[in-house]
Amino acid sequence: MFRISQFMRELAQARHTGAFPVPRRGTAPAGPVVIWNLIRRCNLTCRHCYALSADHDYAGELSTAEVFTVMDDLKAFRVPVLILSGGEPLMRADLFEIAARSRAMGFYTGLSSNGTLIDAATADRIAATGFDYVGISLDGLRTTHDRFRRLDGAFDRSVAAVRLLRERGVKVGLRYTMTALNAHDLPALLELMRELQVDKFYFSHLNYAGRGNVHRGQDAQFMATRQAMDLLFERAWQAALEGRPEEYVTGNNDADGPYLLQWVQQRLPRWAPALRERLAAWGGNASGVHVANIDNLGHVHPDTMWWHHDLGSVRERPFSTIWSDTSDALMAGLKTSPRPVGGRCAGCAHLALCGGNTRVRAQQTSGDPWAEDPGCYLRDDEIGATPGSDAGRLAVLPFGPADHARRESRHA
Template identity: 75%
Template sequence: MFRISQYMRELAQAHRGGVYPAPRRAAAGGSMTGPVVIWNLIRRCNLTCQHCYALSADHEYSGELSGAEVGTVMDDLKAFHVPVLILSGGEPLMRPDIFEIAARAKAMRFYIGLSTNGTLIDEPMADRVAAAGFDYVGISLDGLRETHDKFRRLDGAFDRSLAAVRLLHARGVKVGLRFTMTAMNAHDLPALLQLMRDEQVDKFYFSHLNYAGRGNIHRGRDAQFAATREAMDLLFETAWQAALEGRDEEYVTGNNDADGPYLLQWVAEHLPHLSPLVHESLRQRLVAWGGNSSGVNVANIDNLGNVHPDTMWWHHTLGNVRERPFSAIWADTSDPLMAGLKARRRPVGGRCGGCAHFAICGGNTRVRAQQLTGNAWAEDPGCYLSDAEIGVSGNGERVKVTAFSGGRKRVGVPVVAG
């Protein structure tokens, strides 16, 4: 996750005082933390969204973890110092024991988020969500009414999701909008950002399309690079103005770590009055962020207990929590993909491997490379920066985003020397 607002607030402080603020240091003697775990507790969903990575539908899926098994896994996650659980699906509110699971997680002092489509949240459900004490609830909106309903394949989905936002906001729940951009909905981004402000929503999460599930099937309609850059310019400008005005709004992005280098470029162009020392301090902060965290700081457990490097890697399983504890699976680098993801410098090749900003983005998103080329360490075709901007001398040829052919490519992992 790329926290735009965090950097903009720091830049605003530098704008006012001339000095980039020092990063906050962790408390002395603190324990190492495990990854953020996105947990798909149920695959069933009342919607069949066009970009769903889980390929969910409205029917039961056999073999899902029981409540008791969830509790056992939760104990292991806590002992492994996992700080955050994002409870997801499918539609997590369709799981009968979701509030019992949330109560247990809350009692164990996890930070808990709920990722929902919002269509099931009426007033009684909003009361239950508020009483559960979720630290954050993310509700997906893929555009305004017509666009959203088409994406979600349900007439009235937009109105129901927006009503959920209002119901939760009225109950003091921290709510965020989640937006996945493709060429089919990019035109609605400005209006959604205005809707966020009008509704006093706390957070806006912008997700670049990743190639998994139905998102992979629809990758041929991924937003072109020009549209992506326009969207990022708008997000950066919106977050910058919010920082200057002291607004308590959060803007974050996910699934394309080129956002880090692009921010550095945006600041150089739009905030040239800031001193070279401020620009260098920002660059160092972005290097400390480090870009893509799949297999390192973010993990996924699916509804069957399979562990994946993140939610976009459902076609690559590292192990199952019924057979081995999550902590053992996550620490095991005998899997070549995990060895590469956890490597100090990932064995990324092509234009990504030669990128001048590799220390910032970490080679970007590996699943896009794997789905299009069969090699997890090839260039990320979703990088929207030019060869000149990343300091490589290419011939203009890029891996093309082709339409989905119906098959998944085998994960290619070269041997890493040493």
Template identity: 80%
Template sequence: MFRISQYMRELAQAQQTGQWPAASRRGLGTPPGPVVIWNLIRRCNLTCKHCYALSADHDYTGELSGDEVATVMDDLKAFRVPVLILSGGEPLMRPDLFEIAERAKRMGFYTGLSTNGTLIDAPMADRIAAQGFDYVGISLDGLRETHDKFRRLEGAFDRSLAAVRLLRERGVKVGLRYTMTAMNAHDFAPLLDLMRAERVNKFYFSHLNYAGRGNIHRGKDAQFQSTRDALDRLYDRAWQAARDGLDEEYVTGNNDADGPYLLQWVAQRFPRWTEALRERLVAWGGNASGVNVANIDNLGEVHPDTMWWHHALGNVRQRPFSQIWMDTSDPLMAGLKASPRPVEGRCAKCQHFAICGGNTRTRAQQLTGNAWAEDPGCYLSDEEIGLPAGDATASTRRTTILMKEVDHV
């Protein structure tokens, strides 16, 4: 996750004081375990076009029991995992969700809920508020017509927006999640306006990653210029919020080129802070799959992140998560944990490699079969990443791959 607002607030402080703020020393020492996104259930009342879990509205056999979940939670706590994001499918369809959440809160985990929002009426909103989730993320992939088409349910937008309002009225910290593709890019600006009109203080912008139905629809991924235009708008909005002291959070995910692109944004507008920001971004390090973010699916399989459901590292029924996570005998995990990662092509030659860490590896693996190939979702030009003039091999290969994707759809 790329925390835009964090850097914009630092920039605003630097503009006010004439000095870039010192880095926080919080968390120094032995690093904690990864943030764990936990798909407790695969069943969902929707069949969204970009679902990485390929969920549908029926039961899936073999899911972890409540007792098994509790055992895994004990191991996660001992492993110093700080955050649990309870997800699905639709997690509200799991009967013991609130018992699991209560245990997580009691054990001291920062506990988030990732939901489509359509099952949240007033009584459910009361229950969520009483549970004390630290954060609830609700997906909106556009305005009414677009969202309902994405979610394949008429009325989904109205129900999800109603859920946002019900939770906000009860003091629950709630945010909007949006995945941009060529099919819904036109609704991005209106969604930002909706966020502010509804007094929601967090917006998560996700790039399409090629997993599950998102892989099926990858040919409809937003084109590079649309992505850049959207990020310009997002960065402008985040900067305005930071400058004006608004309590708004803007973050992105699934494309770590967003870090170098922010560096360019700052270099064009506030060049004196370019190097200070570069230091911060290098310290961030980009893609965290297999390092600082992890996934456990409904069957107990562990993955480097949620977009790697086609690659299992082990199952918590056979080995504790802590052992699976530290095992680098799996070549993918060995590469993800390597510093630097063994990326190839234009990623290996990129002057911003220390910032983005080679970006997400899923797109490369899905398109080429090689997890270490250059990321075809990188929207930075050859010039922007420092490739010498005339070195067009990587760009030619990337263009060929993308053209094949268009033919594929």
């Protein structure tokens, strides 16, 4: 996750005081943030769902007792954050029991929901449970969102959920995944954010997992991505200058860090060196290092987009053991610094900042997790590459027969 607002507030403070703020000293490394897909069932079948969820039960999901056992191990492993997700997590009968225990154990506890099942009574339960944060997915205005979510009325129900939660004092954020089919709605969604008095806007670049991989041919083109980032940067910068408590964050494309550095070099050049140091400390892509995923069956993955790569089951080994095991070649590479990336990523001047970006896109389009990330929207001249080398870039082709064959071989 790239925290735009955090960096913008530091830049605003530096401009005001004449000194870049000194970072807080870190403590001993904690465990990763864990995004936990407690259930795969969902009442929607969204176009970009990485879990390929549908509205039916999935056999073999972890029981409440098994979840609690895993939570004990996560706490001992110093995992700081649990994001309870799905499918639609509100369709799991013991969700509030799990969330209450998570809060009692001291985890920062988030809920990731599509919002369509949140009525007044459910909003009361969410507020009473004390979730630290609830993310509601909105992928455009009414027509666009309902088409993405494949349910007429989904937009109105999700917006109503946001209002209900805000009325109860729950911290709420909007979650948006941009593709070529909904990029036009981003400015209006940002205005809706303020109208709803929402605390956070999470902008997700499309990642090539699940239905998101099947529909990767509809990924936003580089110019549209750059325009979206320019808009988010300006929005976050003005919010920082005005003291607005808004949070703008992005995910699934770590080129956002170098692109912010370029934005600062053009507008606030005095502070570019200090920002570069901050971005190097951030390190870019955190898959397999600072972010982890447990799926509904208890299988561990480097992050939510790696469901096709299984690291092991918490029914057979504790999460802490699985996460620390680098005998898996992918995990060994993800935990290596710098990562063993190839293509234009290997020679990029910003490799220390982005960490090689998202390895899933490389793997899904080429079969090689260490190939260049085809989702990087930076030009040759912006990464120190040989001019014209863009012609040899890894292309993003629509999902086709070769992809079907790769997927079948994984499950053979």
